[in-house]
Amino acid sequence: MNTSANKNPPVVLVDDEEELLFTSSVLLRNHGIGPVTSIQDSRKLVGYLEENGASLVLLDLIMPNLTGLELLPEIQRRFPGIPVVIMTAVHELDTAVTCMKQGAFDYLVKPVEENRFISCIQRGMERQGMQREIQKLKHHLLSDQLEHGDAFSRIITHNGKMKALFKYMDAVADSEEPVLVMGETGVGKELLVEAIHTASGRTGQLVAVNVAGIDDSMFADTLFGHQKGAYSGADSPREGMIAQAAGGTLFLDEIGDLDKRSQVKLLRLLQERRYYPLGSDIHKKTDARIVCATHRNLHQAMRDESFRSDLYYRLSAHQVSAPPLRERKDDIPLLFNHFLAEGAETRGCSVPTPSSELYNLLQSYHFPGNIRELKAMVTDALAQHSSGMLSNEVFKAHILRHSSDYPTEANRNDGDTNSFREFGDPLPTIQNATEMLIDEAMRRANNNQGIAAALLGITRQTLNRRLQSKKRLV
DSSP states (O other): OOTTOOOSSOOEEEOOOOOHHHHHHHHHHHHHHOEEEEEEGGHHHHHHHHOOOSEEEEEEEOSSSSHHHHHHHHHHHOTTTTTTEEEOOOHHHHHHHHHTTTSEEEEEEESSHHHHHHHHHHHHHOOOOOHHHHHHHHHHOOOOOOOOGGTTOOOOOHHHHHHHHHHHHHHHHTTTTEEEOOOTTTTTTTHHHHHHHEEEOOOOEEEEOOOOOOOHHHHHHHEEEEESSSSOOOOOOOHHHHHTTTSSSSEEEEEEGGGGGHHHHHHHHHHSSSOOOOOOOOEEEOEEEEEEEEOOOHHHHHTTTOOOOOHHHTTTTTEOOOGGGOOOGGHHHHHHHHHHHHHHHHHHOOOOOOOOHHHHHHHOOOOHHHHHHHOOOOOOOOHHSSSSBBOSSHHHHHHHHTOOOOOOOTTOTTOTSSSSSOSSOOOOHHHHHHHHHHHHHHHHTTTTTHHHHOOOOOOOHHHHHHHHHHHHHO
């Protein structure tokens, strides 16, 4: 079966009634389901499936030459991943039970009500698509190689968590389902979205829209566009972002801040794959893939009823969680050197030499602003640098200013090792608390006294005296 060249296998209709094939094809296409292939001679079905595959087969039960009852077990044996829906005028319980036992996905009795017909086909295609993606995911996760490695070249890392994330992204990149990219501010979610789009192989462009702060009317106009005269000031027609993303990816950033009324419009777009430009009563279809990103906790937003749960489950068919920088500290030297070289090139100067202590200092810091904060620190240090070795003082001053900016409970992972211990009962004495604070600073600084002193806001000499005093007491 040649499915590699056919990214979207067709829905295959098999019936000896030409009129029914025509009306069913039109109905499916009107609901954005396609491509659709019609076969009137049931003897041609198996050969067609061998060559082209299918996302679903709609099979009439009573036909000349080969009946649906004869074809069903053959399809299940040779093409077990293709769902088969039986459609017939025979309304017999025994026949339905036989078909279901032989592996039919569903059983429809003619004449079929339109909503029931469309719903059945959509569910069958969703199941087949899910099975196909599970197989691809298994293949990618068991392989050491990325199929689209170049798509991730802009992301600087040698961290294990990131490499595992790349494998998952590579596996789901060409899926038709939405992707939800989650992560704290500054972790590089936009780069991950760009990588997903590049790896997808889509011919259309990546179109980005920041939906934070957009009211409902502006959201509809931005995404769907408008016809001339749709509202006061609409002097000419305007194409929406969803049309610009045709054949490509529509990236909705800060999706957690989307207005509740706009959430309903987005949900309808995802369900129906069609939309209405403002001022038009003629719908347009879309094949754009939806990718969203947010730094917000959407589970909490659903509990607060500020984000629709049905929209969340639609958007999160595939989830990508970008780890914060404090969970990939082995990448800090790599990122630091990249930003240092990039900044020096921009300023037209030679790359300054950092001290060996500076890497330890940076790795002891929790980086609430993540990669974006690290880049800002390097930029600030370069602006104050004159010559010779890069000074540590700019970095120490920044760390001291932000030493209390630890992640909140709302966005901190349960396994975050940077959160300081909580005191129980009874409270420790001032002396004991001071010793605990020193121990914690030394742990974070990997026993580097200069870094630990900077974290505590004291001189290195003062810290050394306290450590010596503690040794004498022991």
